[in-house]
Amino acid sequence: MKPKQREQIVDLSNKIDILDHFICSLRQQFLTFSENFDSALTEDKGEFTTDEISQLLCFNQRLSDIEAYLCDLGEKERAYLKARVAKPNDSLDDYEIEATLY
Numbered sequence: 001m002k003p004k005q006r007e008q009i010v011d012l013s014n015k016i017d018i019l020d021h022f023i024c025s026l027r028q029q030f031l032t033f034s035e036n037f038d039s040a041l042t043e044d045k046g047e048f049t050t051d052e053i054s055q056l057l058c059f060n061q062r063l064s065d066i067e068a069y070l071c072d073l074g075e076k077e078r079a080y081l082k083a084r085v086a087k088p089n090d091s092l093d094d095y096e097i098e099a100t101l102y
Contacts, residue, residue, distance in 0.1 A: 003082070003085055003086075007082070010078065014071060014074075014075075017067065017071060018071075021064055021068070024060060024064060025064070028057050028060065028061075031053060032057075066101070070099050074097045074099075077097055081095045081097075
C-alpha cells in the first residue's frame with residue numbers, strides 16, 4: 001500500500017470516528033430528552049436505573065474526550081511521521097499509530 005493510499009484510509013477512519021462520536025452525542029441528548037418528557041421509556045426497559053444511565057453517560061463522555069485527545073495527538077504525530085517517510089534517506093518507510101487504554 002502506498003503512503004498516499006494509507007493516508008486516505010486514515011483520513012476516512014478519522015472521519016468515521018468523528019461521526020461515531022457525533023452519533024453517541026445525539027444518543028445522549030435523546031436519552032436526556034426522553035427522561036425529561038417520558039420517564040416510562042427508561043423504566044419499561046428494566047435494564048438500567050436512571051442513576052446508572054447517568055453514570056454511563058458520564059463515563060461515555062470521558063471516553064469521548066480521551067478519543068478526541070488521542071485523535072489530535074495522532075494527527076500531530078502523523079504529520080511528523082509523514083515527513084520522515086517522504087525522506088528517501090530516512091530508514092522509516094512505514095508506521096502505525098496505536099493506543100491502548102487500561
